[in-house]
Amino acid sequence: xxxxxxxxxxxxxxxxxxxxxxxxxxxxxxxxxxxxxxxxxxxxxxxxxxxxxxxxxxxxxxxxxxxxxxxxxxxxxxxxxxxxxxxxxxxxxxxxxxxxxxxxxxxxxxxxxxxxxxxxxxxxxxxxxxxxxxxxxxxxxxxxxxxxxxxxxxxxxxxxxxxxxxxxxxxxxxxxxxxxxxxxxxx
Numbered sequence: 001x002x003x004x005x006x007x008x009x010x011x012x013x014x015x016x017x018x019x020x021x022x023x024x025x026x027x028x029x030x031x032x033x034x035x036x037x038x039x040x041x042x043x044x045x046x047x048x049x050x051x052x053x054x055x056x057x058x059x060x061x062x063x064x065x066x067x068x069x070x071x072x073x074x075x076x077x078x079x080x081x082x083x084x085x086x087x088x089x090x091x092x093x094x095x096x097x098x099x100x101x102x103x104x105x106x107x108x109x110x111x112x113x114x115x116x117x118x119x120x121x122x123x124x125x126x127x128x129x130x131x132x133x134x135x136x137x138x139x140x141x142x143x144x145x146x147x148x149x150x151x152x153x154x155x156x157x158x159x160x161x162x163x164x165x166x167x168x169x170x171x172x173x174x175x176x177x178x179x180x181x182x183x184x185x186x187x
Contacts, residue, residue: 005127030112037078046073090166
């Protein structure tokens with residue numbers, strides 16, 4: 001997966017302030033979607049499986065080449081309308097056993113309900129990217145043909161929780177505003 005990830009500093013120089021604030025917010029994205037939803041909030045589980053991570057993902061998670069990861073993909077929805085596509089990766093190692101068990105037990109709950117309840121969970125870093133709906137990143141997302149022609153902002157967050165590191169990708173497929181492209185009108 002070759003995505004042009006921007007650091008927060010790069011993104012802040014390229015985006016309008018309100019777009020940057022919308023994308024780079026530090027709080028729970030689940031809470032933001034839930035608060036913006038005037039109807040019923042839900043989490044739709046797409047897939048929970050064991051996969052081989054991409055080389056960059058293994059590097060970010062400090063995993064050996066042979067280590068598998070748990071991959072969890074969900075949509076955050078409002079009235080059954082998909083707002084956020086989220087993809088979580090955590091190494092399937094002995095030291096991560098407690099965390100992988102907790103993620104497995106989430107079912108149709110959001111990961112945010114686990115991470116943001118515990119003050120020991122912390123976000124280490126975030127990157128942003130603008131990608132096409134046809135990118136392999138969305139392989140299991142089941143985007144409509146209409147959405148595949150669009151570009152979407154994606155956040156890549158690295159979290160530390162219970163001594164474990166996990167990657168959480170969050171794609172803004174239909175949440176609040178459609179941010180401008182990088183490099184667009186910034187004066």
